[in-house]
Amino acid sequence: MTEYESRPGDSTRSVHAGRPPARAHEPALPGPVFAAHFHLPGDVTGPYTYGRDENPTWTRLEEAISSLESPGTPAETLAFSSGMGAISSVLFSQVRSGDTVVLPSDCYQATRSLQGRLEDYGVSVRLAPTAGDAQLKALEGARLLWIETPSNPGLDVCDIRRLADAAHAAGALVAVDNTLATPLGQRPLDLGADFSVASGTKALSGHGDLLLGYVTTRRPELAAGVRMWRKTVGAIPGPMEAWLAHRSLSTLALRVDRQAANALELAAALLRRPEVTDVRHPGLADDPAHSVATAQMTRFGSVVSFTLPDKEHAERFLSELLLTTEATSFGSVTSTAERRARWGGDAVPEGFIRFSVGVEDAADIVRDVTQALDAAAR
Numbered sequence: 001m002t003e004y005e006s007r008p009g010d011s012t013r014s015v016h017a018g019r020p021p022a023r024a025h026e027p028a029l030p031g032p033v034f035a036a037h038f039h040l041p042g043d044v045t046g047p048y049t050y051g052r053d054e055n056p057t058w059t060r061l062e063e064a065i066s067s068l069e070s071p072g073t074p075a076e077t078l079a080f081s082s083g084m085g086a087i088s089s090v091l092f093s094q095v096r097s098g099d100t101v102v103l104p105s106d107c108y109q110a111t112r113s114l115q116g117r118l119e120d121y122g123v124s125v126r127l128a129p130t131a132g133d134a135q136l137k138a139l140e141g142a143r144l145l146w147i148e149t150p151s152n153p154g155l156d157v158c159d160i161r162r163l164a165d166a167a168h169a170a171g172a173l174v175a176v177d178n179t180l181a182t183p184l185g186q187r188p189l190d191l192g193a194d195f196s197v198a199s200g201t202k203a204l205s206g207h208g209d210l211l212l213g214y215v216t217t218r219r220p221e222l223a224a225g226v227r228m229w230r231k232t233v234g235a236i237p238g239p240m241e242a243w244l245a246h247r248s249l250s251t252l253a254l255r256v257d258r259q260a261a262n263a264l265e266l267a268a269a270l271l272r273r274p275e276v277t278d279v280r281h282p283g284l285a286d287d288p289a290h291s292v293a294t295a296q297m298t299r300f301g302s303v304v305s306f307t308l309p310d311k312e313h314a315e316r317f318l319s320e321l322l323l324t325t326e327a328t329s330f331g332s333v334t335s336t337a338e339r340r341a342r343w344g345g346d347a348v349p350e351g352f353i354r355f356s357v358g359v360e361d362a363a364d365i366v367r368d369v370t371q372a373l374d375a376a377a378r
């Protein structure tokens, strides 16, 4: 193999991911296939039968994501209508009454909200924080360990390899929510996880215009269980969303590189402000998560979190932003920010801001935040 064939870089892989070989008079990325059913004479044979089971537009996106999450090693990806569709399909397809699941106590709040439903079904749920690999102490007898690193919204990081090895020794499966990092920031399957699960709504698709989720695994029997769950629950992506997400993958490396650089510049500017406390970003050299993050991540994501003195101060800051819009979610090409405590449910101070940098010029983002902080301080 040539050097090019053996080791294409991240931009090359994301530009070409899942695209079919060039064929005369065919498009580079075939358009979305809209079909509830496919012509199916005689006995039931694949690949395409009914639109809730399979769709060629999903197949291309799934191959693309597999090539990013698991380059060089065969893996199967299943696309879902949302990140929560993907997360709940892993949990509910893999655990049974009597099993124990270990969840992060500080993960995305909709994931944590599944605790009650799991318990109603006879599943025990143990919670432990992401920081300090605290989930290690909760693994005995567990069936599944759920990891979210970096965590949303607190941006704590845990050691995936260490937790996965301990979980496997305890007989548990390991799923990692890879939403914040994206597969260009971190590859959970290479670090020992059984499932890499994510919301494609955020940085993966990156334009703030669609919802999507996915599950990637190298183990065919695990993929089969998740596939069956998707089919029976019907949490399937629309072909248009799947196609838009695939189209967006071509710029994934460009976007996440710019976002990571912008996030560092913003974090550095925030560190110079006396009214701003607890600036967190895994790429910051003195962040508590930095050493574990550098050992397992190659890019640190678009999110910077920090705390303003109180709710009123934070609200004034948000209302003074000119370039940055107030919105939930993160990872979009446009900078967004929100006061996270407005939702309830996260253990964060009233003045806690989750800021997602876009791909604007860093100087403009920093200038916008600086003028809004100045105005909010008056």
Ligand SMILES: *Cc1c(COP(=O)(O)O)cnc(C)c1O
Binding pocket: 082, 083, 084, 085, 087, 108, 110, 111, 148, 152, 177, 179, 180, 198, 199, 200, 201, 202, 211, 212, 213
């Ligand atoms: C947004 C998010 C989800 C849920 O994804 P949806 O696409 O909104 O369903 C799951 N995990 C994390 C870490 C998230 O940020």
